[in-house]
Amino acid sequence: DTAVSQTPKYLVTQMGNDKSIKCEQNLGHDTMYWYKQDSKKFLKIMFSYNNKELIINETVPNRFSPKSPDKAHLNLHINSLELGDSAVYFCASSLRGGNTEAFFGQGTRLTVV
Amino acid sequence: DQQVKQNSPSLSVQEGRISILNCDYTNSMFDYFLWYKKYPAEGPTFLISISSIKDKNEDGRFTVFLNKSAKHLSLHIVPSQPGDSAVYFCAARYSGGGADGLTFGKGTHLIIQP
Numbered sequence: 001d002t003a004v005s006q007t008p009k010y011l012v013t014q015m016g017n018d019k020s021i022k023c024e025q026n027l028g029h030d031t032m033y034w035y036k037q038d039s040k041k042f043l044k045i046m047f048s049y050n051n052k053e054l055i056i057n058e059t060v061p062n063r064f065s066p067k068s069p070d071k072a073h074l075n076l077h078i079n080s081l082e083l084g085d086s087a088v089y090f091c092a093s094s095l096r097g098g099n100t101e102a103f104f105g106q107g108t109r110l111t112v113v
Numbered sequence: 114d115q116q117v118k119q120n121s122p123s124l125s126v127q128e129g130r131i132s133i134l135n136c137d138y139t140n141s142m143f144d145y146f147l148w149y150k151k152y153p154a155e156g157p158t159f160l161i162s163i164s165s166i167k168d169k170n171e172d173g174r175f176t177v178f179l180n181k182s183a184k185h186l187s188l189h190i191v192p193s194q195p196g197d198s199a200v201y202f203c204a205a206r207y208s209g210g211g212a213d214g215l216t217f218g219k220g221t222h223l224i225i226q227p
Contacts, residue, residue, distance in 0.1 A: 004156070033214050035214070035217075040219070041200075041219060041220055042217070042219055043157070043202065043217040043220075044217070045214035045215065045216070048214045055214075090156055090157070092156075092214075099145045099162065099164050099208055101147055101159040101162055102159070102214070102215060103159065104149075104156035104157045104158070105156050106154070106155055106156045107154070107155070107156050
């Protein structure tokens with residue numbers, strides 16, 4: 001029973017398209033995140049979302065937007081895809097505050113051609 | 114500006130020996146540190162963590178040491194097993210900072226040789 005699941009696992013799309021990656025967690029966590037792992041293998045936080053509070057990494061272009069229909073879901077929408085958006089995107093969740101670990105999904109490899 | 118640094122991109126250790134992975138950080142606000150293990154085409158999996166009020170935490174074959182004055186932590190794996198071959202990420206957070214996620218190092222690829 002997967003704790004954090006994201007779909008699709010692979011996504012190939014053309015430049016200029018708009019795409020979404022879905023994420024769901026069944027851990028009862030109150031905070032969800034999106035991370036990006038670029039070609040240099042750096043894992044960087046893009047967004048964190050808790051109870052309608054959105055914290056954005058200022059380096060993330062505004063073509064990226066998270067959407068949370070409820071506490072268990074945080075989807076990532078990307079508009080006008082660019083070649084440089086090619087990366088692996090990881091969704092994660094945790095409990096806010098205190099010393100708790102984050103649980104990660106299996107990742108979505110996005111390739112923009 | 115890398116706030117969490119893993120200066121060894123890769124490490125090769127013989128099976129049965131000790132693996133020591135190192136991590137340095139620059140942000141003195143960090144108070145919770147974690148190690149994640151990652152296999153190819155999978156998400157990072159939580160391994161072990163340590164709070165800044167401790168200097169050691171042990172879980173089976175895995176021990177994490179924290180030296181706050183040096184802003185350094187290390188992960189010890191004893192004995193190393195073939196299944197330990199993976200990329201290990203050091204991560205840190207400021208627990209009072211709200212929902213601002215983890216800051217990761219670039220990872221160390223651990224290779225356990227038979």
